[in-house]
Amino acid sequence: xxxxxxxxxxxxxxxYANQVSLNTVGHNISxxxxxxxxxxxxxxxxxxxxxxxxxxxxxxxxTGVDIQSITxxxxxxxxxxMWQESSSLGYGEATYxxxxxxxxxxxxxxxxxIQTVLNKFWTSWQNLSTNASNESVRxxxxxxxxxxxxxxxxxxxxxxxxxxxxxxxxxIKVDQVNxxxxxxASINKQVTLVEVGGKDHANDLRDRRDYxxxxxxxxxxxxxxxxxxxxYNINSGNLTLVSVAESVTxxxxxxxxxxxxxxxxxxxxxxIIAENSALGTRGKDANFIGGEITGLLEARDxxxxxxxxxxDQVDTISQFLLKDFNEVHKAGYGTxxxxxxxxxxxxxxxxxxxxxxxxxxxxxxxxxxxxxxNSDLFNTADGLQKIAAKTQPGTLxxxxxxxxxxxxxxxxxxxxxxxxTYIVRTDTTDASGNVLTASYSxxxxxxxxxxxxxxxxxxxxxxxKLNNGVTVNIATLAVNAxxxxxxxxxxxxxxxxxxxxxxxxxxxxxxxxxxxxxxxGKATLDSYYNALTGTLGVQVQNAERLxxxxxxxxTQITNWRESTAGVNMDEEMSDMIRFQKGYSAASRVVTAIxxxxxxxxxxxxxxxx
Numbered sequence: 151x152x153x154x155x156x157x158x159x160x161x162x163x164x165x166y167a168n169q170v171s172l173n174t175v176g177h178n179i180s181x182x183x184x185x186x187x188x189x190x191x192x193x194x195x196x197x198x199x200x201x202x203x204x205x206x207x208x209x210x211x212x213t214g215v216d217i218q219s220i221t222x223x224x225x226x227x228x229x230x231x232m233w234q235e236s237s238s239l240g241y242g243e244a245t246y247x248x249x250x251x252x253x254x255x256x257x258x259x260x261x262x263x264i265q266t267v268l269n270k271f272w273t274s275w276q277n278l279s280t281n282a283s284n285e286s287v288r289x290x291x292x293x294x295x296x297x298x299x300x301x302x303x304x305x306x307x308x309x310x311x312x313x314x315x316x317x318x319x320x321x322i323k324v325d326q327v328n329x330x331x332x333x334x335a336s337i338n339k340q341v342t343l344v345e346v347g348g349k350d351h352a353n354d355l356r357d358r359r360d361y362x363x364x365x366x367x368x369x370x371x372x373x374x375x376x377x378x379x380x381x382y383n384i385n386s387g388n389l390t391l392v393s394v395a396e397s398v399t400x401x402x403x404x405x406x407x408x409x410x411x412x413x414x415x416x417x418x419x420x421x422i423i424a425e426n427s428a429l430g431t432r433g434k435d436a437n438f439i440g441g442e443i444t445g446l447l448e449a450r451d452x453x454x455x456x457x458x459x460x461x462d463q464v465d466t467i468s469q470f471l472l473k474d475f476n477e478v479h480k481a482g483y484g485t486x487x488x489x490x491x492x493x494x495x496x497x498x499x500x501x502x503x504x505x506x507x508x509x510x511x512x513x514x515x516x517x518x519x520x521x522x523x524n525s526d527l528f529n530t531a532d533g534l535q536k537i538a539a540k541t542q543p544g545t546l547x548x549x550x551x552x553x554x555x556x557x558x559x560x561x562x563x564x565x566x567x568x569x570x571t572y573i574v575r576t577d578t579t580d581a582s583g584n585v586l587t588a589s590y591s592x593x594x595x596x597x598x599x600x601x602x603x604x605x606x607x608x609x610x611x612x613x614x615k616l617n618n619g620v621t622v623n624i625a626t627l628a629v630n631a632x633x634x635x636x637x638x639x640x641x642x643x644x645x646x647x648x649x650x651x652x653x654x655x656x657x658x659x660x661x662x663x664x665x666x667x668x669x670x671g672k673a674t675l676d677s678y679y680n681a682l683t684g685t686l687g688v689q690v691q692n693a694e695r696l697x698x699x700x701x702x703x704x705t706q707i708t709n710w711r712e713s714t715a716g717v718n719m720d721e722e723m724s725d726m727i728r729f730q731k732g733y734s735a736a737s738r739v740v741t742a743i744x745x746x747x748x749x750x751x752x753x754x755x756x757x758x759x
Contacts, residue, residue, distance in 0.1 A: 155747070156211075156213070157739075157741065157743045158743055158744075159213070160212070160213050160214035161214070161739050161740045161743070162214075162740075163197065163213075163214035163216060164214055164215055164732065164733075164736040165214070165216045165733060165736045165737065165740070166217075166539075167192070167194055167214075167217055167732075168729045168730075168732040168733035168736060169485050170192055170195075170220075170731060171192045171725070171729040171732075172726065172733065173727045174190050174191070174192050174220060175722050175725050175726045175729065177190060178190060178717045178722050179717065179719070179722050181717065182717040182719065182722075183224040185361065186357050186358065186360060186361025186364070187357055187469075187715075187717070188222035188223055188224050188356075188357050188716075189222065189223045189354070189362075189715055189716065189717050190220055190222050190223070190353055191220070191221060191222075191223060192217060192220050193217070193218040193219045193220070193221060194215050194216070194217060194218065195215070195216055195218045196212060196214070196215060196216070197211050197212075197213045197214050197215065197216045198213065199211055199213055200212075200213050200450075211251050215612055219350075219351055220353065220493070221351050221353065222353040222356065222715070223715050224353070224356075224359065224360075224543060224712050224714065225710070225711065225714045225715070225717050228707060228710045228711050228712070228714065229360060229363075230374070231317060231707050231709050231710075232364065232367070232704070232708070232711065233364070233367035233372060233374060234367075235370075235439035235700060235703050235707060236364065236367040236368045236441075236704065237367055237368065237370060237371035237372070237439075237441040238371075238440060238700050239368065239697065239700035239704055240367075240368035240369060240370075240441045240442040240445065241440050241441055241442065241444055241445040242693055242696035242700055243442065243697055244442040244444075244445025244446050244449060244558060245445045245446070245448070245693045245696075246690065246693035246694055248312065248316070248445075248446070248456075248457065249449065249583055249686065249690045249693055250690060251312060251453070251687050252309070252312070252460055252686060253462075253686055253690055254688070255303060255305050255308045255309060255312075256460075256662060256682075256683055256686065257304065258683040259598075262361050264298075264301050264302065264305060264641070264679065265679060265683070267294075267297055267298050267301045268298065268584070268662065268675070268676070268679065270294050270297065271294040271295060271297070271298045271662065272659050272662045272663055273292060273294075274287075274290045274291040274294040274390050274659045275656075275658050275662070276653045276655070276656075277290065277291075278290075278291050278442045278537070278539050278652055278655040279539070279652030279655035279656045279659065280537035280652060281650075281652070282540060282650050282651055282652035282655060283485060283487075283650045285534055285698055286536040287433070288539075289534060289536050290525050291537055292523065292528075292533075292534065292537065292667075295493060295494070295523045296523050298471075299336055299494070299521055299522055299523055302464060302467065302468060302518065302519065303518065304495070305464055305653035306461065306464050306465075306468075306518045306700040307413075309457050309460060309461045309464065310414060310416055311460070312450075312457050313411060313418060313450055313457055313458075313461075314416070316446050316449065316450040316457070317417075317418060317419045317450075318445065319446060320402055320419060320421065320447070321402050321419070322445055323442060323443050323446070324371060324400045324402055324421055324443075326365075326369065327366065327369055327391075327400055327443075328371075328397075328399055328400055330365055330366045330369075330646040331366070331384070331392050331397035331398060332397050332399075333358075333362055334359055334362050334363065334366075334382060334384065334392050334397065335392050335393075335394070335395050336395070336398055337355050337358060337359045337362075337395040338359075338380075338381040338382055338392070338394055338395050339394075339395040340352065340355050341355050341356060341359070341380045342379050342380055342381060342395075343660060345379075345380050349518070352380075359382060359636060363382065363384070366391070367441070368438065368441060368442060369441045369442050369443055370386045370438040370440060370441035370442075370443050370444065370756075371386060371387075371438070371439040371440030371444075372384050372385065372386050372391065372439055373385045373386070377394070379394075381394045381395070386438050386439060386441075386556065387437055387438060387439045387565065388437070389423075389430065389437065389438065390429050391429075392429075392521065393429060396429055397428065397429065398423060398427050398428070398429040398430050398436075398545070399423070399424040399426055399427035399428065399429075400421055400422070400423060400424060400427070401420060401421070401422055401423070401424035401425075401434055402419040402420065402421055402422070403420060403421060403422055404417045404418070404419050404420075405418050405420040409744050413516050413723075414461060414465075414515055414516055414518070415515050415519075418450065420435060421435070421436045421438075421443070422434060422435055422436055423436055423646045441541075455689050460682070461518075462687070463678075463682050464518060465517045465518050466517075466669065466670065466678075467678070467679065468516070468517035468518045468520065468521040469517040469620075469669060470667060470669050470670055470675060470678075471494045472494050472495045472503050472517060472520055472521060473503050473504070473506075473520060473660060473669065474665075474667050474669055475493065475494065475658070475662070476492050476494055476495065476500075476503055476659050477495055477504070477660045477661075478654070478658050479491065479492065479493040479538050479654075480492065480500070480504075480538070481538075481541070481654070482538025482539065482540060482541055482654030482657070482658075483538055483540050483541070483542060483543050483654070484535045484536040484537055484538050484539070485535040485539075486532055486535040486536065487543040488532075488535070488536050488538075489538065489543070491526065491527075491536045491537075491538060492522065492524045492526075493523065493524055493527070493537070493538075494521060494522065494523060494524065495520055495521070495522060495524060496522070496524060496525060497525075499520070499525060513641075526702075530600065535727065537657040538653045538654050538657075538658075539651070539653075539654055540651040540652065540653060540654050541651075541653045541654045541657070542651075550556075558630050561589060562685075572590050572591070572592060573590065573591045573592075573594070573595050573616075574588055574589070574601070575588060575589045575591070575598065576588055576591045577589055578675055580610075582610070584610035584611065585610075585611075585612060585614075586603075586612070586613065586616055587600070587601075587603070588600075588601045597687070601614035601615065602614065602615045603615075660683040661675075662675055663675070663678070664675055679702065685704070
């Protein structure tokens, strides 16, 4: 026979179970917008039945409900997918962010990009080729050169600043990793204490740990293993990040032994295991796989796709201007017939730039640091005259009035005006035909002036100086049919190339546009730079495509996770009503039993009193 008061105990259990269920619903609703929260559910089971006996035998009488556990709704398989794909998304976002900034450095195609500056520089040389003696055109060439140097230097400095920014960002990311792994290790310890014996469930602690693991998985690719005690053990590549209640401590240090950026005078940091780390070999390099940190390191250091690669290519362009472009300019002549002048770089380094084996190793900044417009071109006295627009000095072509007379020519260089024609008259000669005295005219023969003989020349051919300082070396080269130059024979010396000639300016333009050079990988400067910007554009598109694909995948995985772990308000309200009704119904039954027992206790045995 069952206990008289057994029904009350059964209903008390029911009240308690519905009350706990209602509290859990409230907990779910309160945390509906809490990031990382998983919906919790009360697991109810029937209690052990009571065995009662009747006239026909024994019966199993139910004794109510019991709370078996409060568990969170979570799909471990979906979590592992999330952690796997988050690292790829983090890698793509870091790569895209850095490459987009590199793309902004070159600003192509825009009116302010380097390509536009190169085109303007080329156009200035084209203009000089048709107006070689015009000072304003020469000034424009010089200033376009300054503009090109400024554009390249500015772009290089922006790339160098990006390297420094990445260094700072890596320090921040390392601090994040340390904070996350330390907290996960601490939660491991708490979960173990709560769940000792395997009865209880540390739901909120596990939610926090999974949320931290989500964040860590974006920073690097991780593998997560849960041991029998509920501890997370987390690895990235060969690096153990968390093991039970211990975590690795990372640090950043300047990579003194690396020559990655020392050529440009930039210090870069690397990630190591800190000296106070509980895990790993202290001081050893920490190598990661995937995630934002790897994306940052590759975006900085890669010689194919990183900032280093584009800094190298800007350096190559600078080298081209200092060596290949200067090669053409040095071979030309200015309006003062000067030659061997650099357009880029300083004249003192001319021999170094011409040396194919020389590299500016002693300069922290490479060829970029060397790139400047030659300061000699800014000399107010003769700077513009040194811009080499022609391929030859001012030489003179000789014509003579008597074909049978001795042939004379100009030996050495002519440094006179490019538009001046001289008529030289032989006044006296010796028996061998060497000119002893001569006169010259610059007005077509109306007026004659004696040419001053250079007394320092002891043997023929003798040198005569014209009164305007121009040196003309007159010599007998041949005598036709035994004749010799006679008095009054005249020779007209006419410039073959004046200062208006711009044939070297054309060659300078060709060097910029059409000449293929080994230093540029057998490409022209135009095609080399276009390949640089084209490759950068493709890399940005690839990173963007990776982000789009991973974002779509992460969204799908998040939806899967939310379908299991997310709080659905409609469901929670339904559960609230269900548990509320259950609690109310149990209360009504308790009232009914109370009335029944009141009758039994207070009304029984009073008959006949």
